[in-house]
Each structure stands twice: as structure tokens, then as C-alpha cells.
Amino acid sequence: MTATIKDVxxxxxxxxxxxxxxxxxxxxxxxxxxxxxxxTIKDLNYHPVRTARGLVSQKSGNxxxxxTEDHFSRSEPFYTQIFLGTEFQARxxxxxxxxxxVNSDFNSNFKMPRFILERNVEGVILAGKVSQSLIxxxxxxxxxxxxxxxxxPQGNYPVVMIDNFAGGxxxxxxxxxxxxxxxxxxxxxxxxxxxxxxxxxxxxALDRNQIPFDPNLVVIDEPYPAREFGYNSAKKLLQRxxxxxxxxxxxxxxxxxxxxxxxEKNIKVPTDISLIGFDDVEANLSMDPPLTTVRVPKVxxxxxxxxxxxxxxxxxxxxSRKILMPVELIVRCSTCEHQN
Amino acid sequence: MTATIKDVxxxxxxxxxxxxxxxxxxxxxxxxxxxxxxxTIKDLNYHPVRTARGLVSQKSGNxxxxxTEDHFSRSEPFYTQIFLGTEFQARxxxxxxxxxxVNSDFNSNFKMPRFILERNVEGVILAGKVSQSLIxxxxxxxxxxxxxxxxxPQGNYPVVMIDNFAGGxxxxxxxxxxxxxxxxxxxxxxxxxxxxxxxxxxxxALDRNQIPFDPNLVVIDEPYPAREFGYNSAKKLLQRxxxxxxxxxxxxxxxxxxxxxxxEKNIKVPTDISLIGFDDVEANLSMDPPLTTVRVPKVxxxxxxxxxxxxxxxxxxxxSRKILMPVELIVRCSTCEHQN
DNA sequence: GTGAAAGCGCTAACAT
DNA sequence: ATGTTAGCGCTTTCAC
Numbered sequence: 001m002t003a004t005i006k007d008v009x010x011x012x013x014x015x016x017x018x019x020x021x022x023x024x025x026x027x028x029x030x031x032x033x034x035x036x037x038x039x040t041i042k043d044l045n046y047h048p049v050r051t052a053r054g055l056v057s058q059k060s061g062n063x064x065x066x067x068t069e070d071h072f073s074r075s076e077p078f079y080t081q082i083f084l085g086t087e088f089q090a091r092x093x094x095x096x097x098x099x100x101x102v103n104s105d106f107n108s109n110f111k112m113p114r115f116i117l118e119r120n121v122e123g124v125i126l127a128g129k130v131s132q133s134l135i136x137x138x139x140x141x142x143x144x145x146x147x148x149x150x151x152x153p154q155g156n157y158p159v160v161m162i163d164n165f166a167g168g169x170x171x172x173x174x175x176x177x178x179x180x181x182x183x184x185x186x187x188x189x190x191x192x193x194x195x196x197x198x199x200x201x202x203x204x205a206l207d208r209n210q211i212p213f214d215p216n217l218v219v220i221d222e223p224y225p226a227r228e229f230g231y232n233s234a235k236k237l238l239q240r241x242x243x244x245x246x247x248x249x250x251x252x253x254x255x256x257x258x259x260x261x262x263x264e265k266n267i268k269v270p271t272d273i274s275l276i277g278f279d280d281v282e283a284n285l286s287m288d289p290p291l292t293t294v295r296v297p298k299v300x301x302x303x304x305x306x307x308x309x310x311x312x313x314x315x316x317x318x319x320s321r322k323i324l325m326p327v328e329l330i331v332r333c334s335t336c337e338h339q340n
Numbered sequence: 341m342t343a344t345i346k347d348v349x350x351x352x353x354x355x356x357x358x359x360x361x362x363x364x365x366x367x368x369x370x371x372x373x374x375x376x377x378x379x380t381i382k383d384l385n386y387h388p389v390r391t392a393r394g395l396v397s398q399k400s401g402n403x404x405x406x407x408t409e410d411h412f413s414r415s416e417p418f419y420t421q422i423f424l425g426t427e428f429q430a431r432x433x434x435x436x437x438x439x440x441x442v443n444s445d446f447n448s449n450f451k452m453p454r455f456i457l458e459r460n461v462e463g464v465i466l467a468g469k470v471s472q473s474l475i476x477x478x479x480x481x482x483x484x485x486x487x488x489x490x491x492x493p494q495g496n497y498p499v500v501m502i503d504n505f506a507g508g509x510x511x512x513x514x515x516x517x518x519x520x521x522x523x524x525x526x527x528x529x530x531x532x533x534x535x536x537x538x539x540x541x542x543x544x545a546l547d548r549n550q551i552p553f554d555p556n557l558v559v560i561d562e563p564y565p566a567r568e569f570g571y572n573s574a575k576k577l578l579q580r581x582x583x584x585x586x587x588x589x590x591x592x593x594x595x596x597x598x599x600x601x602x603x604e605k606n607i608k609v610p611t612d613i614s615l616i617g618f619d620d621v622e623a624n625l626s627m628d629p630p631l632t633t634v635r636v637p638k639v640x641x642x643x644x645x646x647x648x649x650x651x652x653x654x655x656x657x658x659x660s661r662k663i664l665m666p667v668e669l670i671v672r673c674s675t676c677e678h679q680n
Numbered sequence: 681g682t683g684a685a686a687g688c689g690c691t692a693a694c695a696t
Numbered sequence: 697a698t699g700t701t702a703g704c705g706c707t708t709t710c711a712c
Contacts, residue, residue: 015684016684017683017685021681030681033682056688
């Protein structure tokens with residue numbers, strides 16, 4: 001079998017304690033001994049066993065990642081990308097990320113994620129909106145928490161958020177810069193903080209440019225920001241028979257639905273109506289025309305979440321506990337100058 | 341702190357051994373005692389600690405998932421989907437999946453994935469093509485292996501493969517059923533087994549329908565089956581100035597590139613040329629027209645890989661060690677009857 | 681500066 | 697049918 005700490009100790013003629021101290025690069029070991037032990041470790045190709053280390057130090061070396069089933073199975077791999085970011089950064093910090101999904105309606109009758117019950121994670125990252133009950137149950141266990149793309153109404157937690165307001169502003173300003181002034185806003189689930197912040201950005205941009213806000217240009221009564229609801233929203237909007245030269249959809253999924261409707265009505269994008277989305281999902285590139293959008297740095301959000309978490313786990317919280325991720329305007333072909 | 345096995349033993353007036361045996365539902369414990377102990381476990385909200393259990397039983401409760409960096413960062417989330425499948429199924433089997441990436445050129449000079457060195461996984465799933473050196477190094481450690489979407493030239497391993505041949509056959513037969521007989525085949529990296537199997541399927545379908553194979557209809561000299569190479573291939577194909585009524589692209593990424601080229605040349609899909617892809621990636625739905633393709637059950641492949649692995653880990657290898665995943669023709673709007 | 685030894689929480693062989 | 701006990705491989709206090 002593989003070498004244990006005992007084998008190393010024996011071979012190097014020291015105690016297991018010394019080997020352990022060398023591994024952790026402790027001060028009080030002479031550099032002579034360190035050299036000798038390190039050589040032996042290398043010779044024997046010794047690596048401390050994770051479970052043994054975890055048992056005594058109470059540190060599993062794992063970080064939990066929780067997302068609701070709904071969010072995770074959504075076709076746009078938004079949270080999947082965030083998860084990939086955590087995997088990526090966790091490697092740097094010598095952690096592993098254990099992913100699990102929970103029911104959106106999680107309450108005290110549900111079983112807690114297994115990695116929490118088994119004390120198999122040192123901290124938990126919550127991605128997207130989760131139930132208050134889950135949050136409280138984890139909090140009770142005193143497991144460090146980091147939120148990503150959601151912030152609970154009460155409590156004061158470290159969090160990685162998207163700068164949705166700036167995104168809404170940028171998207172709208174881009175359309176205004178293209179001389180549009182009849183700009184519609186389309187959204188689903190307006191009660192979600194991220195969506196409503198985008199809406200605020202939209203309104204702020206209008207305001208800054210002295211363009212009056214027209215409620216007739218707003219369709220925000222669909223339940224969820226998904227493709228089919230984008231389609232419905234566009235339909236509702238155009239049934240109003242008002243002048244519209246550009247549409248800001250609150251996310252790419254809805255924008256895809258909007259585009260589909262416009263195509264069916266033979267309305268040309270961008271010449272008849274400019275269209276901008278939000279998120280920058282993979283599918284945008286294969287759209288016709290490719291969608292102008294606001295890029296959300298999904299992978300980077302995962303990276304930041306792990307950075308926050310590791311700082312918390314190491315007890316050195318040097319950085320701010322709230323991270324606001326910048327977004328970027330990606331101009332493709334679904335927006336153009338408004339022709340008068 | 342949380343309850344340990346000792347607390348349960350004390351409270352239930354039994355030994356820790358008994359508690360342990362009850363947890364594992366051992367025969368020789370009276371149902372009376374079982375009831376009593378189980379109640380205490382519930383009362384104390386006791387859950388065995390993973391690391392402790394792992395240390396003594398030499399079972400970490402984790403399964404490793406290895407994919408090359410290249411494969412993982414590819415824009416189409418093919419392996420990501422497979423990984424999600426493993427996560428999904430692992431939950432059922434009470435395992436966690438630890439993901440890591442390796443360099444495609446992995447050789448003995450590289451460090452082995454940390455979860456292997458730390459003995460933190462009971463088995464390893466290898467997704468996609470990985471270097472022979474990595475395989476051999478893992479094999480040396482006698483860690484159970486399961487391959488997904490790749491099979492090494494030597495050795496005899498459990499594997500989950502796509503039925504690429506059947507897929508190539510189905511795609512081509514679909515076009516033939518639509519009365520096409522000038523069907524082009526476009527591919528990149530034809531040396532990859534999966535791609536060449538699709539090509540075999542294509543040829544077989546022609547053969548079965550007494551359609552002569554015409555090398556002029558084949559473009560397989562691009563290095564990699566990606567969007568831009570699909571574009572290039574279509575260009576090459578049409579420069580030959582031969583009759584083509586349908587194109588079978590070896591995967592969706594290339595099909596997207598093909599479509600882009602056809603659009604630029606104002607060639608209508610499907611009326612002028614029918615187009616079919618392979619894989620069924622998310623982006624297909626937002627294409628115009630939505631792409632007819634052959635669906636590869638990516639999530640299901642992950643599920644099957646974990647099933648295989650758990651069977652191996654439990655020493656009951658009842659099922660076949662080689663799983664061939666069926667593919668499915670998904671007819672959307674990029675193919676239609678050939679008009680003469 | 682280094683070693684001896686206790687013990688993390690659990691499983692399993694052996695005793696009763 | 698149940699209890700006692702010896703570790704699993706490691707970290708960490710406390711002696712020396």
C-alpha cells in the first residue's frame with residue numbers, strides 16, 4: 001500500500017510528530033531536519049491522507065455549493081458556469097467543491113444536504129435564491145456562508161453580486177446612444193432583486209437623458225424570465241400599437257423569445273427594432289442576428305465566491321465582504337442606429 | 341457541538357458497537373434494540389461524520405471525475421452535461437463527485453490529481469480523451485476506472501460510449517427519407533473514433549440505399565470540429581461546384597458554422613440545402629432555422645457512468661461493463677423534403 | 681528542537 | 697445478541 005506518516009518517520013529516523021510538523025512547515029524544526037524529512041517524503045511519494053487529516057483537524061477540505069433544482073436545471077447554464085468558477089478557484093486553494101441541489105421550497109421538513117449533516121464541508125456557498133428556512137438551518141449549525149447572485153432580506157452575509165443596476169444603465173444608454181428614444185423594457189419576475197435593479201438602471205438612463213418614462217413601454221407582468229414569456233411579452237407590447245424602436249429584455253432567454261415573435265411578425269432586427277439582452281449566454285452567438293447583450297462574468301463570480309470563502313475559513317477577512325461584479329456591454333448585431 | 345456515536349450509545353444504554361451495527365442495519369441486532377437506538381439517533385439528530393467513517397473504512401464516499409482542460413473549457417458544455425449527470429446519480433448512491441481537470445499532455449512529470457494522491461476518491465471516471473500516461477498512472481494505484489466517451493487503445497475497462505455509428509446512420513437515413521441523394525459529409529478531426537464512426541454510419545446508410553459514395557461530397561480535412569471549421573468546410577464544399585442538396589455536419593458546432601456560411605451566400609436552409617448536425621447542444625434552439633440533429637444523451641451518460649462505478653465499488657458487476665448509449669433523431673426545421 | 685502519547689469518531693474483530 | 701477494544705492516519709499538547 002501507499003506510505004503513511006509512520007513509514008516516513010521510520011525511514012527518516014524521526015518521530016511522526018516531527019514529520020507532521022515538517023509538513024506544516026513549523027518554525028521549531030531545524031532546517032536540517034526539514035531537508036531530511038522532505039527528501040524522505042519525496043522518496044516514498046508520501047501524501048497525507050485526506051480523511052485522517054480531516055478527522056483530527058475537523059477540516060474536510062471541502063466547500064459545499066447549493067443551488068435549487070429549478071435553477072440548476074434551467075436550460076441556460078448560468079449557475080453551472082458559476083459552479084465551474086468555484087471548481088476552478090477551489091483547486092488553487094486546495095479545496096474541493098461538493099455540489100448539491102435543494103428544493104426551492106425547502107423547509108424544516110426536508111432533509112438538510114448530506115454534506116452538511118455529515119460535517120463534510122467547511123463552508124457553504126449558496127447560489128441564487130434559496131429559501132429562508134434553508135439559510136436559517138445552516139446558520140444554526142454555524143457553518144460559514146457565502147451568497148452568490150442572491151442576498152437574503154435579513155442578515156448580514158458575505159456575498160458576490162452582479163452590478164445589475166450598472167448593467168441596466170449600460171444597456172439602455174447604448175440604445176440611447178444609438179438615438180433610440182422609444183425603448184421598451186421587458187421582464188419576468190420583477191420582484192426578483194436582480195431584475196428590478198436592471199429596471200432601475202433602465203429608468204435612470206432615461207432620466208439622465210431627459211427621455212420621459214412611458215409605462216406603456218414596460219411589460220413586466222410575466223411570471224418568469226424565460227423564452228416563452230419573452231415571446232408573450234413582445235406580443236403584448238406590440239398589441240399596444242405604440243411606437244417602439246428598441247427593446248431591452250431583462251435577460252437573454254426573454255430576448256430569444258422576443259426575437260422569435262418579431263421574426264414571426266416579419267419585423268426586422270435590428271433595422272425595424274433594436275434588441276438587447278442581459279447575461280450573455282452561449283446561445284446568443286448562434287442567434288440570427290447575434291444578440292447584443294450585457295455580459296455577466298459568471299465564472300468569475302464563482303471564483304470570487306471561493307476567494308471570499310477561503311478568506312473566511314482562514315480567518316483573514318482582509319477584503320470587503322460584499323463583492324459587486326462589473327458587467328460589460330457586448331455589442332453584436334441586434335442593435336443599430338435608429339433611422340429617422 | 342453535534343452528537344457523536346458515543347452520545348447515542350450513552351443515551352440509548354448500549355455500546356458504540358451496537359449503534360454502529362444498527363446504522364448498518366446488521367442482522368444480529370434485535371429489532372427491539374434497533375428501534376430503541378434509531379429513536380435515539382433521531383432524537384439527537386445524529387449523523388455519522390464522513391471523515392471518521394472514511395478513515396476506518398478506507399472509503400471516502402467520493403468519486404473522482406477527470407476531464408482535460410481543453411475539453412472542459414470548450415464552449416459547448418458537452419462534458420459539463422455529463423458531469424451534471426454524475427452529480428445527479430451520485431446523490432442517489434450517496435457519493436459525491438470531485439471534479440478536476442488535467443492537462444491534455446499529462447505525463448509522469450505532472451502531479452497526479454490531488455484527490456488521488458490524498459486517497460480521497462474510491463474510483464475515477466475519465467471523461468473524453470485523456471493521455472495514456474495518466475491512465476497508466478492511475479491503474480498502477482489500483483483505483484477503479486470508468487471511461488466515458490473515450491476508450492483507450494489498450495486495456496479492458498468499463499466504459500460508457502455513444503452509439504455514433506447508429507447516429508451517423510440515422511442522420512443520413514433521415515436525409516435519404518427526405519429524398520436527398522446528394523448528401524455531403526463535413527467533419528473535423530476525423531481521426532477521433534467518435535467522428536469516424538459517424539462517418540461510417542453515413543457511408544453505411546448510403547450503401548443500404550444504393551446511393552453511390554462520392555468523395556467529392558466529403559470534407560474532412562479540418563483539424564477540429566468547431567464552428568469556424570464548419571464555416572471553412574462549407575466554403576470548400578461549395579467551391580467544388582457540384583450538386584449538393586443536404587449536408588450532414590459531424591457535430592452541431594460545425595453545423596452552426598455551415599449555416600453561417602450558407603446564409604452569407606444567400607442559400608436558404610432547408611429549401612435550398614437541408615442541414616443536420618449531431619450532439620444536440622442548447623444553441624440549436626436559437627438558430628434560425630432550429631437545427632435538426634442527433635441527440636446524444638449527455639446527462640444520461642454521466643448517470644450510467646456512476647451506476648457502473650457504484651456497481652464496481654460494491655463488487656457486484658451484474659451489468660455489462662460496456663454501455664452503448666442510444667442516440668435519437670431530433671427533427672427540427674433545418675431539414676425538409678428535397679424538391680426536384 | 682524533537683519525541684511520546686492522547687485522541688479525533690468511527691468500524692470491526694474478538695469476547696462474552 | 698451485545699459489549700470491549702484496538703486501531704484507521706493524522707495533529708497537537710506536553711515532556712524532555
